[in-house]
Amino acid sequence: MPPAATTNLGYTPPDGGWGWAVVLGAFISIGFSYAFPKSLTIYFKEIQEYFSISYSEIAWVSSVMLASMYAGGPVSSVLVNRYGSRPVVLVGGVMVSAAMVLASFGTTIMHLYLCIGVIGGLGLAFNLQPALTIIGTYFHVKRPLANGLAMTGSPVVLSTLAPLNQFLFDSFGWRGSFLLLGSIVLNCCVAGALMRPVRKTVQLKPNTEPQEIVETAIVDSRGQLSNVQTDKRKTESQAWLHKFVDVSLFRHRGFLIYLVGNVVMFFGFFAPVVFLAPYAKHQGFDEYSAAYLLSIFALVDMFIRPATGFIGNTKWIRPRIQYFFSFAVAYSGVCHLLCPLAPGYVGLVVYAVFFGLAFGMVSALLFEVLMDLVGAHRFSSAVGLVTIIECGPVLLGPPLSGALVDIFGDYKYMYYACGVFMLVPGIFFFIMHYYNYKKLDEEQRQSLAVEMKTSEEAEQLKTSSDDETDGRTH
Missing domain, CATH: 1.20.1250.20 (MFS general substrate transporter like domains)
Structure with missing residues (x-):
């Protein structure tokens, strides 16, 4: 573990x-x-x-x-x-x-x-x-x-x-x-x-840092006093808004990466599932064969989701789980791009299996990676903001894909488009999460350096204070 x-x-x-x-x-x-x-x-x-x-x-x-x-x-x-x-x-x-x-x-x-x-x-x-x-x-x-x-x-x-x-x-x-x-x-x-x-x-944490009492002097002038009251009202209004929706998430680097990639991804996320059976019928297969493809897809999806959670919980994947999610999104895009090349019904069965794997992996990790980015304490606000923004792609994705079928009279262009909508954010996630992990490591090193410096200064202050006390005693 x-x-x-x-x-x-x-x-x-x-x-x-x-x-x-x-x-x-x-x-x-x-x-x-x-x-x-x-x-x-x-x-x-x-x-x-x-x-x-x-x-x-x-x-x-x-x-x-x-x-x-x-x-x-x-x-x-x-x-x-x-x-x-x-x-x-x-x-x-x-x-x-x-x-x-x-x-x-x-x-x-x-x-x-x-x-x-x-x-x-x-x-x-x-x-x-x-x-x-x-x-x-x-x-x-x-x-x-x-x-x-x-x-x-x-x-x-x-x-x-x-x-x-x-x-x-x-x-x-x-x-x-x-x-x-x-x-x-x-x-x-x-x-x-x-x-x-x-x-x-x-969790009770020992108070190792010296507490400092800082007194703030406010100059008795109307201009500065007005600014203080304005800032106080602004702070109170921000606190009231933050209690309901954490708008500060729009300044969170990881959240913005997740949001941008997901908005693009959801244009091609649901449409391949919706059109899988109609695509099989368009290829000349009967209704039962087309429905069987959905059953295969659902069966694979059912088993891969807990398996993905188990893999994501391992010591090799958990520290960098965003890369795992990036791979799942990009892999799904590759599946859609190769779907029109699948020969015959056997090819569609193979596509349904691999698509079920990709869909299940993305679905199992979709909210886990958001929680990993923003933390469990901010997840409720984060998922609320994400879902309302994703509402547009979720609503428009299948109709736009259906429009491609109407225009070209063939399903392959729809699958190509969905493949691009999945592959591009997958690559985007890889690049941006590499950048994000690098920045997080730098910030952690800087934080440790500041903590060590603060600890050394506190130790020096304590030593000098003890020396002064000893001098007065002697």
């Missing part, structure tokens, strides 16, 4: 115990957050015929739900910072349940946009972020493994919901299925109940 890095939590995370129950709760919560919008596509054809609308109109239900989930990140961040993870997840589960129940009585497609898309999407935001945040409060040494296990919830829940939704659809239709799904999604409340706040064991 690699040694724990320095934390700013102010206590020692238990790295186990009830933390594994929290991981189970996060597994359920994250699973519903990512899998639920995708699983609802089973009902789209009947809803489309029922309301006599186009496929593009019904497809916006999932897009609005995902966009609301990402856009609700800052709101969820504020609530988590204020009330903790458990109550926010409980409220989120109730919101998604109410959204599905209300949608079952829908009379127009706008009704579904509002209920499933907006209310349900916000409910999923209240499930996703608290689940990601609380893992960092329970784990530090084993955090990559815990995150990898929790992120496995997405493919597991999706593989469970897909056949379940088909059964519900065949038995009860879309309205009855939505009512039942409203009760099933209440399992998120069970997951939230598991997210007990961590019992903090405070």
